[in-house]
Amino acid sequence: MAEVKLIGVWKQFGNFTAVKDMNLEIKHGEFMILLGPSGCGKTTTLRMIAGLEEPTKGQIYIGDKLVADPEKGILAPPKDRDIAMVFQSYALYPHMTVYDNIAFPLKLRKVPKQEIDRHVREVAEMLGLTELLKRKPRELSGGQRQRVALGRAIVRKPQVFLMDEPLSNLDAKLRVKMRAELKRLQRQLGVTTIYVTHDQVEAMTMGDRIAVINQGVLQQIGTPDEVYDRPANTFVGSFIGSPPMNFIDASIVEDERGVWADFGEFRLKLLDDQGEVLREKNLIGKEAIFGIRPEDIYDAMFAQIKIPGENMTRAMVEIIENLGSEKIVHLRVGDITFLGAFRSESKVKEGQEVDVVFDMRKAHVFDKGSGKAVF
Ligand code: ATP
Numbered sequence: 001m002a003e004v005k006l007i008g009v010w011k012q013f014g015n016f017t018a019v020k021d022m023n024l025e026i027k028h029g030e031f032m033i034l035l036g037p038s039g040c041g042k043t044t045t046l047r048m049i050a051g052l053e054e055p056t057k058g059q060i061y062i063g064d065k066l067v068a069d070p071e072k073g074i075l076a077p078p079k080d081r082d083i084a085m086v087f088q089s090y091a092l093y094p095h096m097t098v099y100d101n102i103a104f105p106l107k108l109r110k111v112p113k114q115e116i117d118r119h120v121r122e123v124a125e126m127l128g129l130t131e132l133l134k135r136k137p138r139e140l141s142g143g144q145r146q147r148v149a150l151g152r153a154i155v156r157k158p159q160v161f162l163m164d165e166p167l168s169n170l171d172a173k174l175r176v177k178m179r180a181e182l183k184r185l186q187r188q189l190g191v192t193t194i195y196v197t198h199d200q201v202e203a204m205t206m207g208d209r210i211a212v213i214n215q216g217v218l219q220q221i222g223t224p225d226e227v228y229d230r231p232a233n234t235f236v237g238s239f240i241g242s243p244p245m246n247f248i249d250a251s252i253v254e255d256e257r258g259v260w261a262d263f264g265e266f267r268l269k270l271l272d273d274q275g276e277v278l279r280e281k282n283l284i285g286k287e288a289i290f291g292i293r294p295e296d297i298y299d300a301m302f303a304q305i306k307i308p309g310e311n312m313t314r315a316m317v318e319i320i321e322n323l324g325s326e327k328i329v330h331l332r333v334g335d336i337t338f339l340g341a342f343r344s345e346s347k348v349k350e351g352q353e354v355d356v357v358f359d360m361r362k363a364h365v366f367d368k369g370s371g372k373a374v375f
Contacts, residue, residue, distance in 0.1 A: 003026055003027060003028045003029075003030070003062070003063060003159065003160060003192040004024070004025075004026040004049060004060075004061065004062055004160060004192060004194065005024070005025050005026070005059075005060070005061040006022050006023060006024040006025075006045070006048075006049070006058065006059075006060050007023060007058055007059045007060075007061075008021055008022075008023060008057065008058040008059070009021070009022040009023075009045070009048060009055045009057070009058030009059070009060060010022070010055060010056045010057040010058055011041070011044050011045075011048060011053065011055055011056050011216075012056040017216055018041045018044045018216050019041040019044050019045055019048070019055075019216045020041075020215075020216040020217050021058075021217075022041075022045060022058070022216075022218055023218065024045075024211060024218065024221070026192060026194060027192070028192055029190045029191070029192055030192055030193070030208045030209065031183070031186050031193045031195065031206060031207055031208045031209075032192075032193065032194050032195065032207065032208065032209055032210075032211060033195050033196075033197060033202075033203040033206065033207035033209070033210045033211065034046065034194065034195070034196045034197075034211050034213060035197060035198065035200060035203040035207075035210050035211065035212050035213065035239075035240075036198065036212060036213035036214055036219075036239070037198055037214065037239070038198060040213045040214050040215060040216065041213055041215070041216040042196045042198075042213050043164055043196055045196075045213070046162055046164055046194060046196050048060060048068065049062070049083070049160075049162060049194060050078055050081070050083060050085055050162050051067065051068070051075070051076055051077055051078040051080075051081050051083075052078060054068065054070065054075050055068050055070060056070065057070060057071070058070075062081050062082065062083070062159065062160060063082070063159055067080075067081050081160075082158050082159040082160065083158050083159065083160045083161070083162055084105075084152075084153035084154070084156050084158040084160075084161055084162070085153065085161075085162045085163070085164070086149055086150055086153050086161065086162075086163045086164075086166045087149075087163075087164050087165075087166065088164060088165040088166060088168050088169055089169065090145050090146055090148070090149035090166075090169075091149070092137040092145060092148055092149060092152075093137075094136065094137050094138060095136070096136070096137075097133065097134055097135060097136060098124075098129060098132050098133050098134070098135050098136075098137075098140070098148050098151075099120055099124075099133040099134065101137070101148050101151075101152055102120045102123055102124065102129075102148060102151040102152050102155050103116050103119075103120050103155070104152060105152060105155060105156045106119060106120075106155060106156070119155050120133075120151075120155065123151045123154050123155045124151065126154070126185065126188070127147045127148075127150060127151050127154075127185070128147070129144070129147055129148065129151060132144060141174075142169060142170050142171070142174060143170055143174045143177070143178055146166060146167070146169075146170060146178060147178075147181075149166070150166075150182070150185070154185075154189065158191065159191070159192065160191065160192045160193070160194065161186070161191050161192070161193040161194070161195075162193075162194050163193065163194070163195045163196065164196045165196055165197055165198070166182075166195075167179065167182070167202065168197075168199075175202075179202060179205055179206055180205075182206065183205070183206050195207070200239060200240050200241070200242065201242070203224070203240075204224045204228065204240070205224075207223075207224055208223065209221060209222060209223055209224075210222065210223075210224060210227050210240075212227060212235075212236050212239060212240070214235050214239070219232060219233060219235055219236050220232035220233070220236045227240055228240055228241060230373070230375075231245070231291075231364070231373060232372065232373055233366065233370070233371045233372050233373055234247060234289060234291065234366050234371040235371065237291050237364065237366070237373075241293055243294050243328060243339050243341070245291045245292065245293050245294075245364070246291065246292050246293070246294060246297070246338040246339060247289050247290070247291050247366070248261075248263055248289070248290045248291075248292075248336055248338060249263070249287065249288075249289060249290075249368075250262060250263055250287070250288050250289065250290040250365075251285075251286070251287055251288075252278050252283050252284055252285065252286055252287075252288050252365070253267075253284070253285065254275070254279070254284045254285075257269065258270065258272065258275050259274070259275030259278055259279065259284065261288070261290045261363070261365070263290070263333075263336055264334070264336075265313075265333045265334035265335070265336050266313040266333055266336075268290070268310070268311055268313075268358055268360065268363070269307075269310040269311065269360070270360060270363065270365075271360050271361065271363075274360075274363065274365070274375060277374060277375055278365065278374065281374060283365070283374065286368070287368045288365050288366065288367065288368050288374070289365070289366040289367075289368055289371070290363065290364070290365060290366075291363070291364035291365070291366055292338075292358055292359075292362060292363050292364065293341075293362060294328065294338075294339040294340050294341035295326075295341040296358065296359040296362035296363075297331075297338070297339075297340035297341070297356055297357070297358055297359070298340070298342070298356065298357045298358075298359065299329075299340070299342045299343070299346040299348060299354060299355075299356065299357075300312060300354070300355035300356060300357045301346065301347070301355075302342070302343055302345070302346065303357035303359075305357075305359075306355075306357045311357055311358050311359075311360050312355055312356065312357045312358070313333055313355070313356060314333070314353050314354070314355055314356075315331040315332060315333045315353065315354060315355075315356050316331065316332045316333070316351075316352075316353055317329055317330070317331060317348050317349060317350055317351065317352055317353070317354055318330040318331065318332050318337075318350065318351075319350060320348060320349075320350055322344075324344065325344060326341050326342060326343060326344055327341070327342045327343075327344060327346055327348065328340075328341055328342075329341075329342050329346075329348055329354075331354075331356060340356055
């Protein structure tokens, strides 16, 4: 049962296409993230689900209700969609207390006073706001204000939560804390949630699934592990993960020992099953893009499987960014540059050479033209 469904949804602003043929199914109780760079169309997608924007084409269902279909002239207003929205700017009523802010949507609906009181106290308890119910928004911290905004959304018991970067106005530390709180709360309430962000860490840590969007087009949809471990194309590979995946232009070649990614300056032997896939797809002798994440490149001192001439090369260390828990090492072989994320014990030094090992089990190959993943 899909709680929210988008079928072939387009949004055109004049000549500009903000959303192209979006197909999405969000399951009941799921925490779905819409992730992408600024201007990719994620807010527009959310606003179409909310009913704040009309799709140019396509259908949107909430539950089993068709809420938007321009061809049939259907466009349900936001109030008839059983949704609650939380935005980046939490827009609390400054003259009202926390209690009244949370109670507001119920008052609008003319819910009896006693029932309002019960709901408000229940929600305040859940969000740790009980002690603050008499305060005004200006007497609260940013995180507390954001929790009041959440409270106002929760109290309505909607079918779906729509959230647009609700944590982006908080400082870094509070954001991390609220991330966990929000996730816990969503699990507890079990309400289907669609959450827009451009922050891949937020997406990876909170989402049950992530829909990665670029230039109005859905690039991939999957669990955090799926989009991280098996990116559908170079865009997803580079957008998810920090530092991003390394991409190196390669020729795919075969000799009696196997199939290789040849970079000119050095080459890496692909695993047998990887070679088999490349052979099947007729990519032997072709140009391709080799991809590998920095954490899958090791200082040879700490590598488990090192086979000189197969998964190893000597590289110049140009810059080291010491993060404490690990070292981001900028490496160069001839004019090929890439990043390695070495463990903190690594003794590499800037300006010296180091043997580096590639974990070929984690290697990716992408089509040179389309950027689509072969594996
Ligand atoms: P951000 O993270 O910056 O909010 P986004 O992915 O949410 O970005 P949208 O707000 O969905 O992006 O906008 C997608 C594209 O559509 C942008 O290029 C934007 O300029 C354009 N756009 C959005 N609303 C309108 C509008 N009302 N009229 C014209 N263009 C618009």
